[in-house]
Amino acid sequence: MTLQMQENVPLAPLTTFKIGGPAKYFVEAHSEDEIKEALAVARDKSMPAIRMGGGSNVLVPDEGLNAFVVFISLTDFKLNGNVLEAGAGCNLLTLIKEASQAGLGGWEKLAGIPGTIGGAVRGNAGAFGTEIKDFPVKIRALHSVTAEIKEFQNAGCDFAYRHSFFKDNPEWIITNITIELQTANREDGIRLIEETIAERERRHLQNVQAAGSYFMNPVAPAEVVAIFEKEKGMKAREGRVPAGWLIEKAGMKGAKVGGAIASLQHPNYIVNEGGATARDVKELAEKIKHEVRQQFGIQLAEEAVVLVV
Numbered sequence: 001m002t003l004q005m006q007e008n009v010p011l012a013p014l015t016t017f018k019i020g021g022p023a024k025y026f027v028e029a030h031s032e033d034e035i036k037e038a039l040a041v042a043r044d045k046s047m048p049a050i051r052m053g054g055g056s057n058v059l060v061p062d063e064g065l066n067a068f069v070v071f072i073s074l075t076d077f078k079l080n081g082n083v084l085e086a087g088a089g090c091n092l093l094t095l096i097k098e099a100s101q102a103g104l105g106g107w108e109k110l111a112g113i114p115g116t117i118g119g120a121v122r123g124n125a126g127a128f129g130t131e132i133k134d135f136p137v138k139i140r141a142l143h144s145v146t147a148e149i150k151e152f153q154n155a156g157c158d159f160a161y162r163h164s165f166f167k168d169n170p171e172w173i174i175t176n177i178t179i180e181l182q183t184a185n186r187e188d189g190i191r192l193i194e195e196t197i198a199e200r201e202r203r204h205l206q207n208v209q210a211a212g213s214y215f216m217n218p219v220a221p222a223e224v225v226a227i228f229e230k231e232k233g234m235k236a237r238e239g240r241v242p243a244g245w246l247i248e249k250a251g252m253k254g255a256k257v258g259g260a261i262a263s264l265q266h267p268n269y270i271v272n273e274g275g276a277t278a279r280d281v282k283e284l285a286e287k288i289k290h291e292v293r294q295q296f297g298i299q300l301a302e303e304a305v306v307l308v309v
């Protein structure tokens with residue numbers, strides 16, 4: 001057995017929220033075989049298995065997880081012509097930079113989204129009008145119960161705003177992604193990456209103890225869309241209004257519970273100001289949902305994943 005299984009591993013340092021208790025069992029899987037092996041051990045121990053990538057979109061409960069946490073660490077990648085084949089555990093920004101160095105691009109606006117490419121594909125991560133869904137041609141995944149390996153074509157992944165087949169079907173673990181990129185000028189690509197990250201920093205979207213946007217942008221009633229469009233002088237995309245705008249309108253910008261705050265710069269970020277517990281975050285999230293529902297009749301839905309067993 002090649003697996004290095006550990007017990008009572010603190011998970012907070014492995015998440016961007018820096019919140020939560022330990023994993024009862026923890027394993028770093030570097031290959032499909034190691035994932036299969038880890039799942040088999042979890043089954044032997046009658047433990048639920050939970051997979052984790054970069055930890056940038058999850059909230060770990062304060063009491064930890066009485067589970068077998070499988071950290072997806074498949075980090076090999078190769079470039080062949082304009083095709084990039086990457087293990088699901090590759091850091092997204094690293095891949096964007098490497099592709100750019102090789103004169104390939106098209107996805108530079110995704111630079112700075114923390115986490116792995118596997119996590120990004122699962123949630124169809126996006127920024128500044130670009131979504132990851134437009135790049136994969138093939139996604140390889142492993143079924144956590146049957147150990148079946150299947151290759152999904154892009155059209156079979158049911159991609160939509162912050163959604164994919166893999167979000168609805170968590171028994172599938174993404175292991176490998178094949179991406180087609182465009183030929184791009186190397187210097188222009190690198191500049192675009194730097195500008196994108198600088199813009200994210202300017203908007204306080206980077207380097208905070210949070211999980212990014214806590215709620216998805218909801219589809220809103222026509223009258224709310226009209227207020228948004230008039231106030232901001234821009235069209236709402238797909239009938240959605242920004243959750244951060246609603247949170248501010250509902251008077252919840254800057255609202256706090258314990259060490260958790262609805263960010264003053266970006267109210268849809270719930271930020272751990274220091275010492276926040278998962279309970280604080282969840283309580284604040286409930287208060288925000290309540291106010292938005294009361295004032296606009298809109299039910300916000302979490303984008304961040306609260307891990308449970």
Ligand SMILES: Cc1cc2nc3c(=O)[nH]c(=O)nc-3n(C[C@H](O)[C@H](O)[C@H](O)COP(=O)(O)OP(=O)(O)OC[C@H]3O[C@@H](n4cnc5c(N)ncnc54)[C@H](O)[C@@H]3O)c2cc1C
Pocket residue numbers: 016050051052053054055056057058072088089112113114115116117118119120121122123124125126127166172173174175205206207208210211212213305
């Ligand atoms: C400061 C900050 C800024 C952010 N900005 C953005 C942004 O601009 N746009 C955006 O879309 N998101 C943003 N996010 C959220 C987050 O970075 C993305 O959702 C990211 O794609 C999550 O990837 P991850 O590897 O960290 O996933 P994790 O947080 O580890 O996991 C998220 C979910 O995906 C599942 N998962 C992870 N790996 C796999 C896999 N291989 N197969 C199947 N399921 C898997 C996990 O089980 C979990 O349910 C931001 C987060 C932070 C902290």
